[in-house]
Amino acid sequence: MKSIxxxxxxxxxxxxxxxxxxxxxxxxxxxxxxxxxxxxxxxxEVRDIQSLAAQDFQVVEPIFKxxxxxxxxxxxxxxxxxxxxNGERAGQRVFHLHVHFLAGQLLGD
Ligand code: 5GP
Numbered sequence: 545m546k547s548i549x550x551x552x553x554x555x556x557x558x559x560x561x562x563x564x565x566x567x568x569x570x571x572x573x574x575x576x577x578x579x580x581x582x583x584x585x586x587x588x589e590v591r592d593i594q595s596l597a598a599q600d601f602q603v604v605e606p607i608f609k610x611x612x613x614x615x616x617x618x619x620x621x622x623x624x625x626x627x628x629x630n631g632e633r634a635g636q637r638v639f640h641l642h643v644h645f646l647a648g649q650l651l652g653d
Contacts (some may be wrong), residue, residue: 552571571585592641595614
């Protein structure tokens with residue numbers, strides 16, 4: 545079964561898309577924890593870091609490149625945090641590897 549993020553990539557469910565290329569898509573998080581809270585999602589559907597096969601590690605480079613692009617182009621995103629919740633007990637809720645891109649003021653729950 546497709547992950548919710550794969551459905552967003554396939555335009556089967558809506559999301560606010562910030563950027564996209566062949567390797568990754570960037571969407572606004574539906575429940576933002578910071579003034580700027582994006583999710584950088586590899587198009588390759590991989591559950592978590594443990595599930596990456598040797599050839600899958602090429603997903604990492606486009607994620608960092610996209611973070612660099614966002615920091616250069618999004619006002620207020622020059623300084624940012626990247627966060628991965630990897631595994632259920634670390635807070636992962638969507639089991640399609642993704643990186644949170646957070647910038648600006650953190651927002652309370
Ligand atoms: P995790 O806890 O797995 O690292 O983060 C999943 C993130 O995805 C959460 O911050 C949550 O708000 C976000 N999220 C979950 N479902 C959707 C959705 O359907 N659309 C968008 N844009 N974000 C989602």
